[in-house]
Amino acid sequence: MSSHREAPEMAKDPVADSTDVYAFVSPDRPRTVTLIANYIPFQTPDGGPNFYEFGDDVAYDIHISNRGRSEADITYRFRFHTEVRNSKTFLYNTGPISSIQDTAWNRPQFYSLTRIKDGEAKVLARHLACPPVNIGPRSTPDYPQLAEQAVHKVGRRRVFAGQRADAFHVDLGSIFDLGALRPFQHLHLIPMADAAGRNSLQGFNVHSIVLQVPIGEVSRTGDVPADPAKARSVIGVWASASRRKSRMFDKSMGTYVGHGPWEQVSRLGNPLFNEVITPMAHKDMWNARHPKGDSVFAKYVNHPELARLLPVLYPGVFPHLAAYHKARADLNAILLTGIPSGVVPGFQN
Amino acid sequence: MSDTTRRKLLAVSGASVAAGTVGLTMGPAHAGEAPRSATSARESVVAYVHDHRSSEVRLLVGEREIVVDDHDLATRILNAAGGQ
DSSP states (O other): BBSOOOSTTTTGGGGGGGEEEEEEOOOOSSSSSEEEEEEEEEHHHHOOOOOOOOOEEEEEEEEESSSSSSSOOOEEEEEEEEESTTTTOOSSBBOOOOOOTTTTTTSOEEEEEEETTEEEEEEEEEEEOEEEEEEETTSTHHHHHHHHHEEETTTTTEEEEEEEEOOOOOOOOTTTTTOOOOOGGGGGSSSSOOOOOOOTTTOOOOOEOOOOHHHHHHSSSSSOOOOOGGGGGGOEEEEEEEEEEEOOOOEETTTEEEEEEEEEEEEEOOIIIIIIIIIGGGHHHHHHGGGGGGGGGHHHHHSSSSHHHHHHHHHTTTTTHHHHOOOOOOOOOHIIOOOOOBBBBTBBO | OHHHHHHHEEEEEEOEEEEEOOOOOOOOGGGOOOOOOOOOOSSSSEEEEEESSEEEEEEEEEEEEEEEEOOHHHHHHHHHHHOO
């Protein structure tokens, strides 16, 4: 589920920008579920000398709803802190980084993992090491090994937080140029020769938080459900990022200092909801809200702007869409209320 | 009207802190001379008056937000912000 730079204010705050969320039964460990939340979009690999990293001033959360209430029954919170080993150099690394403990890496980042359930927070692990970013063949000659070293076991869980290639595919350059779809753009209102689609995210990185947990830890009943048609077999997953309510610049240190509670500034669950359904004027408000209140956005789902645009942008190509004026019950089910049993064999939510 | 009835700590927000109502004891005319209580903050605090027409002052301290309904406190802050 992807949503890069989807809201005006959030686009200015990439460190807190939730870009992708994935949740799936782990193919290699089918009694676990893998949860992935990505942040910090469009990272160029050569973004030195100050490479990309998680925000020490951001709380990154992965939320689980297992009672069908659109509320977080379980939250996994990740808090980061960065250390500078050598304050006398401008370098990110003073030599090849051969392991994640290598002292040649001058700016290591660590994190804590906290599980919040029923209002009670329990710190599961502290000082877990991230890998460095993938700098190049001299600085990070064996990056797969560095990444592997940053996969930590926390009880029966496994966790990783660090830079990864963005796995999502989307032709952003075309789609946001008045909805152009390159393979048949000769049919566009402003026609051009057809061309193959391009993955705008190819070659860019994100920062991933990956958590693999036993299914019983997140299911409603604490076991591994066997019947996918049962409501108790379903979990809802979304990610968010929060910042302190107040952020003041401390001139003496040259840094910002936070005060007050954490306030959500970004969230992501369903694909493209905020990107192409929520009107621009409400996108940042949507980011600050919780799923429980999403009924106020149902009108945009029932009558999406994109459904009105497509027949205009592609004259004569979408006659059925152009003639359809009822509320979109299909999108409402997919994005808000859940797909009923029987629509997709063996699946319901 | 006594200080304790005029001034009320309306709510305390934050994930781990319950809401509550607490009376304040500091006098408006002698705020600078008032002794600090045993539970006074020992860290930086941000005070925020969102609406100058109201008596609500929000205090951001640590990971908490404390909402104080205190006309005198709001007035003193607004006066100070105005240069008095």
